[in-house]
Amino acid sequence: MTNDVLALKYRPRFFSEVTGQDLTVDMLSNSIKLNKIHHAYLFSGTRGVGKTTLARLFAKSLLCDTGITDTPCGKCNSCNEIDNGNHLDLIEIDAASRTKVEDTKTLMENVQYSPTSSRFKIYLIDEVHMLSDKSFNALLKTIEEPPEHIKFLLATTEPDKLPETVLSRCLHFKLAQVDFNVISSHLEFVVKSENIKYDNESLDLISRNAKGSLRDSLSILEQCIAYCNGSLEINKIKMLMGYIDDEIIKNIISSIIHKEPENLINTIEEIENSSSFEKLLDSVIDILYRLSLYKINSKIKDNLYKNDVFYQKLAANILSEDIQLFYQIAVSSKKDISWAPNQKDYFSMIMLRMIYFSDNDSENKEEDNLPNSINEENDFDWNKIVNKLNLNGMALELARHCTLSKKNDNTLLIMIDMQKQNIYPKSCLSDFFNILNSFLKKEYKYEVIYQENLKTPDYIQKENKKNENNLIYDKAKQDPNINNIKEIFGSDIDKKSIKKIKDVEGQS
Ligand SMILES: [Zn+2]
Known part of the structure; x- marks a missing residue:
């Protein structure tokens, strides 16, 4: 099984099937509807966001036998040939493998010839920034005064490397990285169509690892399906991706929150030295982020863990400010982890830093084991x-x-x-x-x-305080020293003035 089967199978054949690039699709189809067709287009964006896919769909719109349309028929010879990659008037060039000036020159020399069978001759140049300076000059000459029948569709991951002269002559579409949620629902569509058993956590993990690239997400999905023997199982996928067992990560976070450095170090000791501590740090960052969401609103839509006891317990024991601090420490330490002579030691130091930098007293946060349900006797507190x-x-x-x-x-x-x-x-x-x-x-x-x-809780708190004060008052009345003072000054104790020493200090 190669890694492109799904990516090829689910490559969009129409604009309506494009995922995560709504803005560009709208602009392209509007320009077709309004018959405002430029002679050079540039599609830029990180890998796998759909640059060449959009360029090919645009070419299809221009070459479809039914006429120029934003909804090409998908059935005519031209549409089929473009889908199969063998249309004579759509010339695809991968500049990464064709940088010699002669090649581009030969190419440009052919520009003058009319298209073989269609209304346009379209050049799709991928990774166009890889062309040499001389090749750019040859290209520029044609782009400056292109014959009516020529269209250029350029794609690049690095538009900054293009000469200003080329950039200024192109209609530039900057494709955004595809949103994580969009990738996740696209993957769900794919696994459902393929009748593959899956769970949401697996899709979530694959989508995050694709880092905004739809194509990568499909490649990873395919690897995972192969690794799990035709289904998706979160534990196997984590193993495949080099993730550490969830229980260990949860132990680490729990040790930090409860300020247990010894427990923390023992837990980290259990992890194989060869593990990816960078990925482990990613997991810690991810959990901190979710914990933060959990504290804001445990009903957040994308919160997969809203019923997870782990999050419930931790959220009750950590302050939002501490989550912010830990997150900051983890993210800012991440860039240096690859430089550390020993990743495991470095990871331990980052985690310890979280314990020592937070000075909030976690012992004050009571952890009880109340059941999360109301029992039949209705005696819940x-x-x-x-x-x-x-x-x-x-x-x-x-x-x-x-x-x-x-x-x-x-x-x-x-x-x-x-x-x-x-x-x-x-x-x-x-x-x-x-x-x-x-x-x-x-x-x-x-x-x-x-x-x-x-x-009410407010009433109970006030009552408790009152009772406490009464107790202290009674005690004070029996104290011989206080009675001496009362006698000397002819005074009495003002009950309202009684305060715990801790309260008084807190006010100063
Ligand atoms: Zn067609």
């Missing part, structure tokens, strides 16, 4: 759940001023403090319900009522 929800802003404010209970199997009852009536907008409530449903993993309906004297 709303106060604790609120702490696990990672809320902020208005949603947190709302959560602190309400209570939650189960009305029936499908409906939850939210009771909100009467004093907060009309404060929360509808959107805030519906966002809040979504967060709860995602956390509870069930699509509950909600009934909202406003009531006084609720035991």
Whole structure:
């Protein structure tokens, strides 16, 4: 099995089949519809984004036997010959293998001859920046005053290397790298059409590794299918691509977040010295990014891991600022990893840096093992759940001023403090319900009522503080030293002035 079967099979035959280059397709087909056809076009962009594919489709539009059209028939001789790569008036040149000036000169000498059978003679020059200076001059002469029947379609990965004189005579289309999500859904279309068993995580990984190149994504897909014996299995694909076992990566991240350097080093020790630590660093970066998304909104559409316990637990134990810091450390260290005398040691140092640079006290973040469900007896602790929800802003404010209970199997009852009536907008409530449903993993309906004297988390916190102060007050009243002071100054203890030493320090 060669690596081009899928790329060839799914190469677009019409503009409507082109993936990820909507803007260029629109501009090209509009220019055809308006009959504004230039004599030289330049398509630039990184490898595999569709430069020559678009050029060939454009050639088809110009040469189709049914006339110049942005929807060539795909059936006539010209269309078929272009698809098969043997149309006599579409002359394809790979400049990477043809840089000698004589070749280009010979080519240009033939320009004067009319097309053999069509309305145009089209030159498609791929990697045009590879032409020598002399070849460029020969090309330029023709481009400057081209005969009516000649069209040039140039493609290059490095437009900066083209002489200004050539650039200025071309209509230039800069093709963007194809978006990761677009690649992923294209791959899904391909595997479905090929009846190949797949999972989303595999498609996700392949799309990321294609780095914006649709053609590369199909080549990688093909390798993976061959490696997995005709299907896609995420574990095998990770092995093929040199990724480290997920559990190890999760252990590393977890050790960093819980500030356990010893555990971290032991985990890294388990990894083979010959592994790709650059890829491992990529995985760490990827997880940090997802963790960040997870904290912002666990319902984000492309978040494959929204029900993953690993992300749920970590998100509860790390501050957003720390994720930013770790991400920054990982990305900025990446460029040097290939220079390190020992990649494994260097990787360990990067991970340790994350532990030592974050000075937030993770011990303050309570990790409990509350089940993410409401049990039948309806005795769940709303106060604790609120702490696990990672809320902020208005949603947190709302959560602190309400209570939650189960009305029936499908409906939850939210009771909100009467004093907060009309404060929360509808959107805030519906966002809040979504967060709860995602956390509870069930699509509950909600009934909202406003009531006084609720035991909300806010109320409980204030009560606890009051009780604590009463205790201290009682203790103080029995303290002989304080009683001496009271006697000397004829004064009493002001209950409201009692504060924990820690609180007082915190205010200074
Ligand atoms: Zn046709």
